[in-house]
Amino acid sequence: MKASVWILSGLAAAALLSACGGNKSDTPTVTATVSSVSIDPLSYRKLTTITINGQNLDKGINILSMLPNQSTACLNLTEVAGGTATKRTFTCKVVGLGNVVTTITDTLTKVLYQATQTSSLALPPQVTMVTDKGTVVIELNPYKAPVTVDNFLNYVESGFYPSKIFHRVEAGLVIQGGGYTKDLVAAATNNPIKLETAVGLSNTRGTIGLARTSDPNSGTSQFYFNLKDNSAAFDYQSAASPGYAVFGQIVSGLDVMDAIAGVPVSTQNGMSNVPVTPVLIQSVKQTQ
Numbered sequence: 001m002k003a004s005v006w007i008l009s010g011l012a013a014a015a016l017l018s019a020c021g022g023n024k025s026d027t028p029t030v031t032a033t034v035s036s037v038s039i040d041p042l043s044y045r046k047l048t049t050i051t052i053n054g055q056n057l058d059k060g061i062n063i064l065s066m067l068p069n070q071s072t073a074c075l076n077l078t079e080v081a082g083g084t085a086t087k088r089t090f091t092c093k094v095v096g097l098g099n100v101v102t103t104i105t106d107t108l109t110k111v112l113y114q115a116t117q118t119s120s121l122a123l124p125p126q127v128t129m130v131t132d133k134g135t136v137v138i139e140l141n142p143y144k145a146p147v148t149v150d151n152f153l154n155y156v157e158s159g160f161y162p163s164k165i166f167h168r169v170e171a172g173l174v175i176q177g178g179g180y181t182k183d184l185v186a187a188a189t190n191n192p193i194k195l196e197t198a199v200g201l202s203n204t205r206g207t208i209g210l211a212r213t214s215d216p217n218s219g220t221s222q223f224y225f226n227l228k229d230n231s232a233a234f235d236y237q238s239a240a241s242p243g244y245a246v247f248g249q250i251v252s253g254l255d256v257m258d259a260i261a262g263v264p265v266s267t268q269n270g271m272s273n274v275p276v277t278p279v280l281i282q283s284v285k286q287t288q
Helices: 148-155 254-261
Strands: 006-007 033-037 047-055 060-065 076-078 088-096 098-106 111-119 126-131 134-140 164-170 174-181 205-212 223-226 245-252 265-268 271-275 280-285
Touching: 033 088, 033 111, 033 223, 060 205, 076 174, 126 148, 134 148, 148 205, 148 245, 148 280, 164 254, 174 254, 174 271
Parallel strands: none
Antiparallel strands: 006 033, 033 047, 047 088, 060 098, 076 088, 098 111, 126 134, 126 280, 134 245, 164 174, 164 271, 174 223, 205 223, 205 245, 265 271
């Protein structure tokens, strides 16, 4: 598909965070100008290329791509080598769905370019999780839980989950895993993310949610599967009772979930409901 190209017209100034740029001066003698911008079609979890043409681009420009919910739509913004004062090229990874507003400013936050483009996804992403008890296929929902899905897929893509276990099995409630080795050693994780509840997803049977501590914004790698409808206890109620973030559901392998729920458990290393025989996660890969 051919990249979209926009020629600039008059734009209102806006204060924006700096994503990339040069030195800022209170009284610059020369600032950048932009004549046209080409952005490849935006596809979820794929790299896109942003090509900027103009004058004095070496004096510093800032790029910001945002979704309507104010979350960042494009991560790992990287400049391609060989840029000049009249042309600079960047790549970034699209991590959101919907209307993405891309804004380019100079170092004084004067808007040089702004346009809206839609990030698309042909099919909802699915991951296949192979465990000692069988295989589970999970369909993720980046439309309603983009931050949580992106967090989970980052762990999937980095190869984090193999050799981790289901360390908590509470029959009739949840099974939980993704944080410990079979020796009950906690794995190092990425930074926690913001809790994403009250988005229209509920803790019904067979859904996957992000485990957390008493701090709502503490979720990292650990996930849980709801063995029954836990919506009354786990869904968002209020700011004081924000619930737990659902981000997908099992589409194949509910019997595997139930099999894990039926294993004998004991208290080990001060942790309750730990399977007596470790239930290992062998692999987790995105398969759609």
